[in-house]
Amino acid sequence: MKEVNVDVAVIGAGTAGLAAYRAAIAAGRRAVIIEGGPYGTTCARVGCMPSKLLIAAAEAAHATEKWDAFGIRLEGSVRIDGAAVMERVRRERDRFVGFVLKGVDNIPAEHKLRGHAKFVDDHSLQVDDHTVVTFGCAVIATGSSPAIPPVLKGAGDRLIVNDDVFDWTELPRSAAVFGPGVIGLEIGQALHRLGVQVEMFGRGHFVGPFSDPALKEYATRTFGEEFPLFTDARVSSIERVGDGVRLMQDFDDGSSAVKEFDWVIAATGRAPNVKNLGLENTSVTLGANGVPEFDRTTMQCGSTGIFIAGDANNDVPLLHEAADEGRIAGENAARFPQVQRGLRREPIGVVFSDPQLATVGRRFVDLAPDSFVTGEVSFEDQGRARVVLRNKGLLHVYAEKGSGRLLGCEMIGPDVEHLAHLLAWAMQSGMTVQRALEMPFYHPVVEEGLRTALRDAAAKLADA
CATH class of the missing domain: 3.50.50.60 (FAD/NAD(P)-binding domain)
Structure with missing residues (x-):
């Protein structure tokens, strides 16, 4: 049985795990990263990137359906070559995975352990039947798996x-x-x-x-x-x-x-991959779903030297959040017990359907009744949206009564991924509705729809 002694043991080599490992190494700590499955992140292999490749092909095919409304006549028919579509999806997917694997290859061999890790106690892990890892702190970054009813x-x-x-x-x-x-x-x-x-x-x-x-x-x-x-x-x-x-x-x-x-x-x-980690052998407190209770600003599980990041903590399963959480967990594992709060950004989520869906900040369900007003705009008559025949959508922006501070937004509409970013930046900087209305809005752009919703919120705040 091989024995390894490190300052920080990271379980999982996905987005969160790689970020945690790099943060620990950057802090000058001895670290090891343990992976029992294939290298490569969920995003690159089966998530963000291959899904967008499939969507891109679908958007190209769907574009022809609007040609007639523009006065463009299609002679004959469009043929979709399914084999060619999927060949490009797989080829480009593998290319993105290759970038991740290249980064993993750059990690020194002695810092990588292959196998499934299981906690023996608060300071040791058993990796398959070949290695015992003794650690000062550990980061759980084991990701998630599809859940099937x-x-x-x-x-x-x-x-x-x-x-x-x-x-x-x-x-x-x-x-x-x-x-x-x-x-x-x-x-x-x-x-x-x-x-x-x-x-x-x-x-x-x-x-x-x-x-x-x-x-x-x-x-x-x-x-x-x-x-x-x-x-x-x-x-x-x-x-x-x-x-x-x-x-x-x-x-x-x-x-x-x-x-x-x-x-x-x-x-x-998806369900967090925490069932077979031997967490019952540690002093962490487990929630009803088997996920350790943790502080989302430090990623620390209770007062222990065990941290949890990424999809494994079942909090916000998004790539940019996993990267932030992994960095925070790695930095705190490196400085333990002097744990510090890390920067958690304004929540933002986008669905790349057509029309797109997005949420920013607090959602409707997160807000106390009668504590906010809702500014609304429909994209059905919005100028630029009608020009490009993408005039489907509805945007609700929520503003706090009294202060006028922007609290959140839920929206469906054309390319609202860009509106989501504008609002996330505005909310993280503490903007009010009035301050947002002082910002420039070009003409004619879809962003003018957001201005309409902000004006509606401003009127409602004045009457509140």
């Missing part, structure tokens, strides 16, 4: 998770997508626009990241006009048949429908 298991080998889509060599004829959240909407709409017959099934009337009832309703209607979307579906059975899957869907009026698909795609969320 038991009801979908009847699909057998025709059930895949969203991660698996990017390994397809051809586009299927049809797919049932379960989970109209961030991932499900992106992949489901992209497949639909690439010619796949898609139906989407959810529960609880949730759609995307929205908590504002008006935004939920608008998004449900908008996507439901493009493909069948059931946000509170009752699927009573799923079975593997022939070359695909058959499911039974029940409706409120007592009727049922039998539907067949080539594939069932589970985009039903």
